[in-house]
Amino acid sequence: MRTLMVMRQGRWTPWLYMAPAIIVLVIYVAYPAIRTGLYSFQNNDGTASAAVRCAADQPCWGFLENYRQAFAGQQGQIALRNTAIWLLVMVPGTALFGLLLAVLTDRVRYEALAKAIIFMPMAISFVGAAIIWRFVYNPDPGIGILNALVTALGGESRAWLATDPPGNTLLLTVIGIWIWTGFTMTLLAAALKSIPMEIIEAARVDGANELQLFFRIMLPLLAPTIAVVMTTMTINTLKMFDIVWVMKGIQTDVIATRMVSELYLDRNNGLASAYAIILIVLIIPVTVYNIRRFGVEEAEK
Amino acid sequence: MNKERFVMFVNRIPLNLAIIVLCAIWLLPTLGLFITSFRPQQAVNESGWWMALAATRPGTDEYQTYCGQCHGENYNALPNADLSSPDLIAQYRRSIQLSGTFNREYNGVIHIPEDQHPDAQQTADILDHLRIASGLQESPPRFTFANYKDVLVGYSARGGTYDEVCAADGPSGTRTCDFWTDATAPNAVLRGMINSFIVTVPATFLPIILAGFAAYALSWMDFNGRRVMFAALVGLQIVPLQMVLVPIFRMYTDLGLNGTFLGVWLFHTGFGLPYAIYLIRNFVGRLPADLFESAYLDGANHFTVFRRIVLPLALPAIAALAIFQFLWVWNDLLVALIFLGNNAPVLTYQLSQLVDSLGGGWHRMTAAAFISIAVPLLIFFAFQRFFVRGLLAGSVKG
Numbered sequence: 001m002r003t004l005m006v007m008r009q010g011r012w013t014p015w016l017y018m019a020p021a022i023i024v025l026v027i028y029v030a031y032p033a034i035r036t037g038l039y040s041f042q043n044n045d046g047t048a049s050a051a052v053r054c055a056a057d058q059p060c061w062g063f064l065e066n067y068r069q070a071f072a073g074q075q076g077q078i079a080l081r082n083t084a085i086w087l088l089v090m091v092p093g094t095a096l097f098g099l100l101l102a103v104l105t106d107r108v109r110y111e112a113l114a115k116a117i118i119f120m121p122m123a124i125s126f127v128g129a130a131i132i133w134r135f136v137y138n139p140d141p142g143i144g145i146l147n148a149l150v151t152a153l154g155g156e157s158r159a160w161l162a163t164d165p166p167g168n169t170l171l172l173t174v175i176g177i178w179i180w181t182g183f184t185m186t187l188l189a190a191a192l193k194s195i196p197m198e199i200i201e202a203a204r205v206d207g208a209n210e211l212q213l214f215f216r217i218m219l220p221l222l223a224p225t226i227a228v229v230m231t232t233m234t235i236n237t238l239k240m241f242d243i244v245w246v247m248k249g250i251q252t253d254v255i256a257t258r259m260v261s262e263l264y265l266d267r268n269n270g271l272a273s274a275y276a277i278i279l280i281v282l283i284i285p286v287t288v289y290n291i292r293r294f295g296v297e298e299a300e301k
Numbered sequence: 302m303n304k305e306r307f308v309m310f311v312n313r314i315p316l317n318l319a320i321i322v323l324c325a326i327w328l329l330p331t332l333g334l335f336i337t338s339f340r341p342q343q344a345v346n347e348s349g350w351w352m353a354l355a356a357t358r359p360g361t362d363e364y365q366t367y368c369g370q371c372h373g374e375n376y377n378a379l380p381n382a383d384l385s386s387p388d389l390i391a392q393y394r395r396s397i398q399l400s401g402t403f404n405r406e407y408n409g410v411i412h413i414p415e416d417q418h419p420d421a422q423q424t425a426d427i428l429d430h431l432r433i434a435s436g437l438q439e440s441p442p443r444f445t446f447a448n449y450k451d452v453l454v455g456y457s458a459r460g461g462t463y464d465e466v467c468a469a470d471g472p473s474g475t476r477t478c479d480f481w482t483d484a485t486a487p488n489a490v491l492r493g494m495i496n497s498f499i500v501t502v503p504a505t506f507l508p509i510i511l512a513g514f515a516a517y518a519l520s521w522m523d524f525n526g527r528r529v530m531f532a533a534l535v536g537l538q539i540v541p542l543q544m545v546l547v548p549i550f551r552m553y554t555d556l557g558l559n560g561t562f563l564g565v566w567l568f569h570t571g572f573g574l575p576y577a578i579y580l581i582r583n584f585v586g587r588l589p590a591d592l593f594e595s596a597y598l599d600g601a602n603h604f605t606v607f608r609r610i611v612l613p614l615a616l617p618a619i620a621a622l623a624i625f626q627f628l629w630v631w632n633d634l635l636v637a638l639i640f641l642g643n644n645a646p647v648l649t650y651q652l653s654q655l656v657d658s659l660g661g662g663w664h665r666m667t668a669a670a671f672i673s674i675a676v677p678l679l680i681f682f683a684f685q686r687f688f689v690r691g692l693l694a695g696s697v698k699g
Contacts, residue, residue: 123681272546
């Protein structure tokens with residue numbers, strides 16, 4: 001960073017320029033984040049240690065009681081299980097579809113149009129997407145296109161969203177993949193375009209077929225971008241709230257929706273904060289890895 | 302087409318087919334929503350949106366089942382009971398009159414045997430069908446704007462559209478039948494749209510303005526701790542939104558900021574700032590130094606340089622940022638749900654409520670959903686390049 005020596009400013013001028021941003025960030029991000037950490041060890045109104053929430057003849061973790069309830073409670077376990085399902089399906093799912101679409105669309109002339117179609121769901125709100133998919137999954141074969149297809153093929157129409165858990169969560173992850181594939185595709189397509197043509201031409205001249213070309217040349221060169229895509233998708237998936245909230249299935253809660261339910265519906269501040277801390281503890285290592293990666297890529301440019 | 306090109310064309314069929322199928326899968330759900338939002342209620346109930354263009358008159362199946370065998374395909378197989386004659390059909394104004402004929406004898410034969418009677422709804426559909434067939438009634442339009450009007454004014458009762466009910470019954474309860482009065486009532490989607498704009502516009506520009514000042518100081522002023530400050534401010538991106546909801550909710554309860562626009566603006570500003578500072582600083586920091594030197598030598602102070610030089614030159618970065626932040630806030634449900642809720646329902650909140658109540662049927666819910674996604678879609682298609690850039694760069698935002 002170059003700095004000008006011509007212009008001297010008062011000692012306080014830079015701070016005056018930064019003050020509004022710093023004040024808002026301290027009030028809205030830094031301070032509350034620390035407060036949440038403290039709340040997670042306290043009772044619901046923050047007046048005493050979480051230990052007072054212990055029930056008489058139940059196991060008790062003292063000031064970690066909120067965490068015990070998050071991990072051991074039935075609701076909390078469902079939320080953790082579903083979050084794991086989301087991660088296992090969404091992260092590889094979006095990466096695979098993104099890769100497939102990036103590689104396929106790279107070879108046709110209507111690339112821009114195809115990409116716009118795949119990317120479009122990214123512009124739509126998650127709530128809008130949830131409604132779109134409730135419509136697709138509708139049990140009436142005269143309304144829901146999925147059941148229309150099933151019945152046209154000779155099957156029986158089903159109330160898809162009433163599928164027993166955890167099957168219903170899998171159906172929700174389809175919506176997630178539909179939304180986020182445009183994102184992974186765009187990142188991977190950009191990386192694909194940066195592979196020098198000479199390498200690919202050379203491989204072709206040496207007699208590599210398209211599959212060999214993909215697995216031996218493209219995939220290794222795309223590996224760093226795939227890593228970034230997967231870590232970013234891990235963060236996005238962990239924060240996923242709207243789809244699950246709007247679909248309101250039976251036992252489809254993830255950590256983020258469980259947290260909001262505790263906060264907003266049940267006013268369990270302590271437990272809600274514990275969920276928030278669990279979430280950030282899962283997110284921080286991935287984010288740190290991601291920022292480092294971005295840093296490496298910036299430096300290489 | 303020569304042979305070589307033909308072979309190449311055939312070889313590329315699987316590739317093209319794969320792309321087209323994937324694109325179709327991606328497009329179909331939204332297309333279904335779009336088409337359904339323009340179909341009248343009866344059509345939505347009778348056939349799927351994929352049949353919108355093929356959809357036939359109401360009661361066609363019922364007519365075939367109960368009447369077609371005797372009265373024929375063209376309604377006139379029985380000369381004494383020519384169902385295509387308007388004079389005959391005009392005698393039956395209500396379906397109850399039609400069902401009254403079922404047990405009568407015509408030429409010594411019961412019209413329709415007891416165990417084969419259509420039910421009340423089917424009879425009504427058959428009458429509708431016959432009124433259209435005989436030319437007494439226009440066939441219903443395939444597409445309509447009525448669903449949009451219904452949701453804009455927040456009309457969700459079953460049976461009839463807002464216009465029909467207002468024409469027949471006039472104002473009743475909270476319904477005034479004056480479009481603009483009804484459309485600004487709390488549950489009206491037009492009101493939700495206005496609220497969404499009231500939330501989104503300041504929540505887009507506030508963080509950009511604050512970030513602009515901070516980014517300028519961080520790139521063109523000389524002070525101790527500049528790097529540390531930059532790292533600290535941008536590093537706050539790591540904090541996910543969920544992490545601060547509890548304390549802020551409590552702080553807002555104490556300050557009486559729950560349910561106010563100001564509370565939501567400031568919240569979005571806080572969460573938009575780290576990324577905004579990062580993006581603008583990267584852009585402004587790369588402007589040529591000569592520009593600033595000559596301005597300073599001409600006697601301009603920092604504020605003049607910021608206003609006259611930095612802001613205009615940083616416009617591309619600001620545009621990408623503004624689009625990203627606008628969509629982020631417009632599409633947000635979580636913050637609106639917790640800090641505004643029912644006090645000032647925004648579009649996403651109204652939609653989530655509509656899902657719970659089923660909002661008076663799919664024909665209206667799809668219209669409401671399309672209104673909420675129309676704004677982002679417009680922005681997407683108008684500014685595709687900025688949009689993708691802003692979204693990709695911002696993907697690590699909290």
